[in-house]
Amino acid sequence: MLAIALGVLMSTAAATPSLEQRIDDAAARVESKVIACRRDIHEHPELGNREVRTTKLVADRLRALGIEVKENVAHTGVVGLLRGGKPGRVVALRADMDALPVTEQVDVPFASKVRTTYNGQEVGVMHACGHDAHVAILLGVAEVLSGIREQIPGTVKFLFQPAEEGAPAGEEGGAELMVKEGALENPKVDAVFGLHVTSRFAVGEIEYRPEGMMAAVDSFKIVVKGKQTHGAYPWLGVDPIVVASQIVLGLQTIPSRQLDSTVAPSIVTVGAIHGGVRNNIIPDQVEMIGTIRSLDAKMRDDLHARIKRTAESIASSAGATAEVAITSGYPITYNDPALTEKMAPTLRRVGGAKNVHVVNAVLGAEDFSFYQQNVPGLFFWVGTRPPDQTPEQAPSNHSPLFYVDERGLLLGVRALAHVAVDFLSAR
Numbered sequence: 001m002l003a004i005a006l007g008v009l010m011s012t013a014a015a016t017p018s019l020e021q022r023i024d025d026a027a028a029r030v031e032s033k034v035i036a037c038r039r040d041i042h043e044h045p046e047l048g049n050r051e052v053r054t055t056k057l058v059a060d061r062l063r064a065l066g067i068e069v070k071e072n073v074a075h076t077g078v079v080g081l082l083r084g085g086k087p088g089r090v091v092a093l094r095a096d097m098d099a100l101p102v103t104e105q106v107d108v109p110f111a112s113k114v115r116t117t118y119n120g121q122e123v124g125v126m127h128a129c130g131h132d133a134h135v136a137i138l139l140g141v142a143e144v145l146s147g148i149r150e151q152i153p154g155t156v157k158f159l160f161q162p163a164e165e166g167a168p169a170g171e172e173g174g175a176e177l178m179v180k181e182g183a184l185e186n187p188k189v190d191a192v193f194g195l196h197v198t199s200r201f202a203v204g205e206i207e208y209r210p211e212g213m214m215a216a217v218d219s220f221k222i223v224v225k226g227k228q229t230h231g232a233y234p235w236l237g238v239d240p241i242v243v244a245s246q247i248v249l250g251l252q253t254i255p256s257r258q259l260d261s262t263v264a265p266s267i268v269t270v271g272a273i274h275g276g277v278r279n280n281i282i283p284d285q286v287e288m289i290g291t292i293r294s295l296d297a298k299m300r301d302d303l304h305a306r307i308k309r310t311a312e313s314i315a316s317s318a319g320a321t322a323e324v325a326i327t328s329g330y331p332i333t334y335n336d337p338a339l340t341e342k343m344a345p346t347l348r349r350v351g352g353a354k355n356v357h358v359v360n361a362v363l364g365a366e367d368f369s370f371y372q373q374n375v376p377g378l379f380f381w382v383g384t385r386p387p388d389q390t391p392e393q394a395p396s397n398h399s400p401l402f403y404v405d406e407r408g409l410l411l412g413v414r415a416l417a418h419v420a421v422d423f424l425s426a427r
């Protein structure tokens with residue numbers, strides 16, 4: 001009798017899968033739905049702040065899962081709230097939804113044929129950065145987690161965000177506006193996680209980096225004012241073209257000669273110079289614009305001060321003036337070191353230790369950084385490069401040939417679902 005009772009007890013125990021196993025089983029079950037959803041969104045891409053169809057699809061799916069939905073956040077954003085069966089903290093998971101003004105050249109049945117007008121130009125529209133995959137993955141995560149909601153100790157907030165690639169001219173948008181409109185409040189978010197698919201890494205891989213993972217991107221404009229004169233008598237004026245040339249070279253010595261490049265790399269690029277109308281006239285002024293990339297917050301401030309000082313001092317040495325205006329763009333995508341250390345074992349468990357790596361930072365930027373300015377966050381790469389291609393062969397994000405190997409999506413679903421649950425379960 002005892003033996004039978006014990007046997008029943010043991011088989012019951014064996015038949016009750018762990019939470020971890022339930023997440024993986026549910027993720028495997030939604031995989032085909034995630035792929036179908038990604039193809040649907042891929043075929044119907046929408047530019048930033050115009051994600052109307054995508055938003056409706058997201059809101060409908062979340063509601064069908066019994067998730068509270070708030071629409072029209074930061075224009076076309078959607079915030080979903082899944083309250084777990086037990087009390088606890090709040091974790092946010094983010095997916096960006098916008099496509100790019102790129103004409104697709106990938107030969108797939110669900111390739112985009114959408115065209116629109118962008119900045120007065122007729123363009124194709126394509127999910128050339130993989131945000132279609134991000135939306136599909138996060139909807140998959142929502143389905144997985146809603147199936148185990150009774151066992152979730154806390155709340156999961158789903159941030160479906162518009163306009164990561166930048167809002168149309170004259171509009172606000174993206175993560176910055178999501179934060180401004182309270183996406184991280186009510187309930188207050190304790191940690192935020194996000195991922196990006198990339199052709200730099202193969203299917204099955206996860207990569208991340210503690211601290212600065214992607215750069216802050218700031219832009220500058222320098223107006224050098226001299227004194228107009230005849231090209232044959234430069235001593236009668238002040239030549240802003242020569243001064244501007246010295247400034248271009250002077251700026252290059254800031255990252256290479258003045259900043260500690262072992263702490264973090266940085267870049268100053270002058271992208272355009274305009275001045276003058278004729279071969280024999282020294283003009284009054286020259287205008288330069290450029291981009292600044294940095295990976296360390298202190299270095300970012302220092303870099304800005306040095307750019308200003310270098311331009312002004314060089315100009316003043318020639319009797320000219322330089323007006324420097326720096327416009328802040330996206331902050332550093334900064335993975336909170338403590339949170340990263342806490343969640344890295346989850347990523348290794350989910351992806352397999354040999355497939356999860358700490359990688360170098362990149363000098364591209366992500367507006368996920370705005371969430372990380374407000375709450376600790378972790379952003380990571382999920383590989384979607386076909387395993388038979390090398391990183392050099394695979395077209396990069398933003399290319400008209402950018403290709404997502406959909407076999408990589410399941411790992412994205414599992415990774416986000418597990419980091420969310422592990423974060424909430426940790427004491």
Ligand SMILES: [Zn+2]
Nearest residue numbers: 129165397398
């Ligand atoms: Zn992009």
Ligand SMILES: [Zn+2]
Nearest residue numbers: 129131164196
């Ligand atoms: Zn992107």
